[in-house]
Amino acid sequence: MRIPVTLMAACLLATSAWGDTAAEPAQSDANVLARVGDRIITFSQLNTQLNSTAVVGLSTPALGTPERRTVMLTLLDKAISVNLLYLDGVGKGLQEDPVFKRELQTYADGMLAGLYRRHYLKAAQDISDQEIDGYVKKHFAKDIEVDDTLRPLIEAKVKKAKYITRKQGLRKHLHAGMDVKIHTRHLDIEEDSLRSDDQVIAEFDGIAMTWGESKKYLATLNNSINIERRLETLNGLIDNYLLAKKGRQAGLDQGPDFKAALAEFSLTRLVNLHRKALAQGMEPTEQEVRDYFEKHKKGITFxxxxxxxxxxxxxxxxxxxxxxxxxxxxxxxxxxxxxxxxxxxxxxxxxxxxxxxxxxxxxxxxxxxxxxxxxxxxxxxxxxxxxxxxxxxxxxASKYTDIEDPDTQQQTRRLLLKERLNEYVVGLRKQDYPVVVYEENLNRLMQEEAQWIAAKSREMEQHPERARLILEDMKALVE
Missing domain, CATH: 3.10.50.40 (Chitinase A; domain 3)
Incomplete structure (x- = not known):
């Protein structure tokens, strides 16, 4: 059976994916709750969303309860709305928007920088017998016996020293084979208001970093105290760029976790940018706000x-x-x-x-x-x-009672824009992108979840000594 689900006005975005392209793999049809155009929404996606993220306006009911199904339906409505807006934004070419592309690049670079830093420092965990023997010869008497008790302590010392050495040598590793030039004379704090955005402040790896692209980081209150702080931040920006480059060279951008996180960020940012642009085009006049207040006063007034x-x-x-x-x-x-x-x-x-x-x-x-x-x-x-x-x-106290009050005007305007956006999304569903909801899958999966919880509860009552293992199973279910 295929039935429609009423779309909710809010398009709430959080840290878990709201949908995947149907072409992407590994989703059993039995786990699919809805298809929006070429995108799918699965039970596991929404379950992860519900169990791992604080969702504004929603509680987190216990597994197996009727209230949980209600919340899952709410999340499903939100996911459908988000995917409709995403497809609409893509159709309008927002993926080529310079702001969007720049934000996506910045996010990807930040992730890769962190991944490569951990990748590089992880090598400090690999300790050879030669390194152990060298440490013993340097720090212990010749006749000392390295037994099973002493060896782990020595390994920990060697790892710590190796980690510190690699961390301190990270910048040298990044700069190897290239000439990094920082033009300190162009970082004078007193000259900030006079400096051109085109002014080159650093050169490395064939890149000329300008003041315009860096000033939002360098001209902060904290970095305007002295030149040393500014130089420290600038070196950090260069390091992050080089870390990201090393990460790509190491293939870290091909990992499934990286791709999933980037796709999720892409969806979130594109939808937010699209919603903002839509809202600007739907901006009501002052008279429209007043008329809306008169018509919906009961629902607006607190x-x-x-x-x-x-x-x-x-x-x-x-x-x-x-x-x-x-x-x-x-x-x-x-x-x-x-x-x-x-x-x-x-x-x-x-x-x-x-x-x-x-x-x-x-x-x-x-x-x-x-x-x-x-x-x-x-x-x-x-x-x-x-x-x-x-x-x-x-x-x-009462509020939003008088349309002459600025707060009342703002609240009324916000509700009117929300209604217009909701109508726009409903139009997308009716006219542009087919939406199919598989309610029978949701009912079956919710029932299976409730039965699983009931069975585990009985098992815990019958075998108290196994309660810890059962609780670990239940925790794994929602993570």
């Missing part, structure tokens, strides 16, 4: 909220007696809620009723609650639920 602590009893006499004890200090509101409230939750909540919105409750109770000051005791007030004694413990 009414005043009060946080209540409350006791509810059956009759007025009981309420008056409790009120008298409260005013004399013979009883606290916590005790009154615990011992006298007819609210079935009172023994657990001790009368903490939570936040209420103005105009959302019984009229008499609402009037009393929003007339009290913070900490003031109020009541008794009669409602169909009983007689109420209450105290206000906190409040949140």
């Amino acid at each position: 009414n005043e909220h009060r946080k209540l602590q409350m006791v509810v009893v059956k009759d007025e006499q009981t309420a008056l007696e409790i009120m008298e004890k409260l005013e004399k200090g013979e009883l606290t509101l916590y005790q009154a809620a615990r011992d006298h409230s007819i609210d079935p939750r009172a023994k657990q909540t001790l009368g903490d009723f939570g936040w209420v919105e103005e105009g959302s409750g019984f009229p008499a109770l609402d009037e009393e609650a929003f007339a009290l000051e913070i900490g003031e005791l109020g009541g008794p007030v009669e409602t169909p639920a009983g007689w109420h004694i209450l105290r206000i413990t906190d409040q949140r």
